Amino acid sequence: MNKRKNVARMKDVAIEAGVSLGTVSKVINGKPVGEEYEKKVNDAIKKLDYHVNSYAQGLKASRTYTVAVILPNTIHPFFGRLANCLNVSLMQRHYRMLLCCTDQNYQLEQEYMDMALQNKVDGIIGLTYNPDLIISDDIPYVTIDRPLGAHIPCVASDNFAGGQLAAEKLHELGCKKLLFMRIGSDLNNEPNKRRAGFENGCIAHGLDYEMKILSDTAGESIDDFIPYLEKHFGKDKADFDGIFCVNDLLACIVVEQLKKLGVKVPEDVQVIGFDGTRNFGYLDYTCSTIVQPVEDIAEMCVELLLQTNMSMKPPLVCLPVKYEEGDTTRPL
Amino acid sequence: MNKRKNVARMKDVAIEAGVSLGTVSKVINGKPVGEEYEKKVNDAIKKLDYHVNSYAQGLKASRTYTVAVILPNTIHPFFGRLANCLNVSLMQRHYRMLLCCTDQNYQLEQEYMDMALQNKVDGIIGLTYNPDLIISDDIPYVTIDRPLGAHIPCVASDNFAGGQLAAEKLHELGCKKLLFMRIGSDLNNEPNKRRAGFENGCIAHGLDYEMKILSDTAGESIDDFIPYLEKHFGKDKADFDGIFCVNDLLACIVVEQLKKLGVKVPEDVQVIGFDGTRNFGYLDYTCSTIVQPVEDIAEMCVELLLQTNMSMKPPLVCLPVKYEEGDTTRPL
DNA sequence: TTGTATGCGTTATCAT
């Protein structure tokens, strides 16, 4: 009957109900309408299985109730959970979510930005790595973890406080010689705050500490930690009694490696990670860790993005982290 | 200058370039146009930072290049990876992906279906649980893991073969008395195929076996396995020497539990899981497992969904699984 | 309170 497929349009509903187009529109948008008419329209809608075309709606209103979410992936537990929480927060506000996985590919990140622009989404939430990412001023943007300028709100865990907390906890747990381990992108500056906070905590408590930092930008891999660990740890030797790893994954790998070297965790060495992966999904890694408040991060992003009546948006929002005990530290 | 914001429209480009609307449209859609004109238009597009409005495009063409993906969540490693793979497969075909996490909530599943309809997406890929889910005939639909009728293509791992393979592997590994363990929804029938395949394999090889199946629909939880395990396993006792768990998560939990009971894995009892979670993400669970081909599943879903020139679409596509050795079985 | 007409930004059809 219609152009393609037999999909009902508003016009068909109007005809079926014996009313005019405007009346149907009003019923759909919850505007006051005669009770009699309302029923007729609703019956027609049901009968024809009518659904408003949100593309036509979006065109008319310049409002699409869609937000693009740009993430590296949904495989890593942190990102998977983040995607899920963002979806929930958006859904609660009746917003749709366009997911864009970039695999940390700079070019893909830019392509997705442009796609979002074309799609006239109402906003973008991005966790990106491209240092030269071009962000249009025409569209609300909130970044996660990576500040992109004072005019773009950035939401992150309080990484500095997290690093500090890790140092304090290891101190409380009786550690004397601490080690910080990290591998990651040089550009990625949030983990640097974890390091800075950790250093700060060590200094505050007069603790000895050392840093072992690898750069994957420079081509180093996680395996390059092995000789370092072999040098400092062995059957009856441990140059450090407390380790803070920049994330839970690294913590798990380090624990495995230490066990292979005959070092007991947590008896000889205590390890704290960062992320809270242990709480993600259904698996229990029981790694002591600094937990990132993923739900709060998601909620804050959406809140800031959709808030229109703010003359000035906060450039950086740091959400509180907390320590959660696992099997890689001794009971306090 | 314009209605809201200073976003350039095609008309603005036409004026800036000093050509007509139709010419601009042609340039954008790669239709033949005079070289001179093409340059002028492209310059104007760049100058005005113009992006086509895909909502207007979608309205005109009844084609949105958008697919809705309905999943329980993106937290579970299997789903997180599935979402990611679908995103990649869709992206390669220049399709956008609308993500919908349902948390297995029947009503949410239905709401998302309706949302997809409103949004006039070009298709839906769903992994749903609602047995009464109403699926519109007006829109291509592909289901994962759960057959919804002969006219709706279903893509799944070859679960029967997987169960069979598990039995065979345990047989090859020298096991004599096997156990199948499962917890899950009663409605969920794919894991039942794993059970059936497993039984089949046991029978074929003349193996003793037992089933322990819990139903979370009936309110049973994973903890209810504990008394069962305590009854059958102990310091110097093991009623079974090979266990096939319906998924890797359960396998991990069972292994933990057995270790607590003083049973050695894989020396006393060998365990095989299902999913391939060990390959998901960056963590290595080293659980011997039947691996689901997630990338292939995603690719097949997208292929079937977008394939228009097929007079008949296959009602059920089973993709091959494979065995991958981990630390919960002895080397072959 | 209900109906009518116009425009949102794009594409496709038609003249030119």
Place this chain on the structure above:
DNA sequence: ATGATAACGCATACAA
């Protein structure tokens, strides 16, 4: 080859 115009489906301002 290029330019003008109608139509996509909906919302809204305005007229009845």
